[in-house]
Amino acid sequence: MPDIDPDADRTKEFDVDTDALRNAWAATREDMDALATEYEKGGWETLTIAAGDTAPEPPDAGDEDRFGLSHVIPDNRAEAFTEAHAAGEFPRYDVFRNEDDGWVFVVTVFLDPDSETAILIAGTYERHLSAELAQAASEADEMYTHVQTLDGTQLGSFRHDDPEKFFPGADAVPRDE
Numbered sequence: 001m002p003d004i005d006p007d008a009d010r011t012k013e014f015d016v017d018t019d020a021l022r023n024a025w026a027a028t029r030e031d032m033d034a035l036a037t038e039y040e041k042g043g044w045e046t047l048t049i050a051a052g053d054t055a056p057e058p059p060d061a062g063d064e065d066r067f068g069l070s071h072v073i074p075d076n077r078a079e080a081f082t083e084a085h086a087a088g089e090f091p092r093y094d095v096f097r098n099e100d101d102g103w104v105f106v107v108t109v110f111l112d113p114d115s116e117t118a119i120l121i122a123g124t125y126e127r128h129l130s131a132e133l134a135q136a137a138s139e140a141d142e143m144y145t146h147v148q149t150l151d152g153t154q155l156g157s158f159r160h161d162d163p164e165k166f167f168p169g170a171d172a173v174p175r176d177e
Contacts, residue, residue: 020101025124028105031096032122035109039118046118047084049077052150054106054123058132067136068144068157069106069166071123078149084119085147085156088112093158095165102127106166108145110158121147130167137163 029050036046051071059067073081092111097104104127110119137143143163147155160166 017101021103024098024100024103024105028098028107028122028124032107032120035096035107036118036120039109044116044118045084046120047080048120049073049081049122051121051123054125056125056130056133057146058136060132066144066146067133067140068146069108069123069125069133070146070148071121072148072150073121073155075149078153078155081119081147082155084117088115088117090117090119090158093160093165097166097168099127104130110145121145134163134167137167 032048032050036048039046049071051073053072055070055072057067057070090110090112092113094109094111096107096109099105103124105122105124107120107122110121111117141161141163143160143166145158145160147157149155
C-alpha cells in the first residue's frame with residue numbers, strides 16, 4: 001500500500017482539475033446556446049436549461065419502472081419547462097456529448113417538429129456512475145430522460161429509442177452472466 005502523506009499540499013492538483021471541469025462545463029453550456037441559436041434561425045422556439053444536477057438512474061436505483069438520466073433543474077426554469085413540455089410530443093431528439101477526466105458533459109435536444117419547439121438541457125455526471133444504466137438501457141433498447149426540481153417534483157419525461165446516442169459502445173461492453 002502506498003504511503004500517504006497527510007501533510008502533502010495537493011491544492012494545485014485539485015485546482016487544475018476543478019478549472020478543467022469548470023471550463024468543460026462552460027464549453028458545454030456555450031455549445032447548448034449555439035445549438036439553440038441555430039434552431040432559432042430556422043424559426044424554432046427554444047428553451048435552454050443548464051441542469052443543477054444530472055444523475056444516471058439504473059432500474060434498481062429506486063422505482064423499477066423508472067430509469068434514465070435524471071436532470072434536476074432550477075425552480076425558476078420549472079414553469080417554462082412544463083409549458084414547453086406540454087406543448088408537444090417531442091418524438092425527435094439528439095445527444096451531444098463529450099468526456100473529460102472521467103466526467104460526461106451532455107446536451108440533449110428534444111424536438112417537436114409540429115410546434116417547432118426545441119428544449120435543450122445540458123448536464124454532467126461522473127462516467128463510472130452510468131455503467132449500470134448503460135447496460136439496462138442497452139438491454140431494454142430504450143432510454144429515458146427525466147426532469148425534476150430539487151424537491152423531487154417530476155416535471156416531465158422523454159422516451160428515447162436509441163440508447164447508443166447516450167452511451168456509445170454500450171453494446172460492446174461484456175455483460176455479467
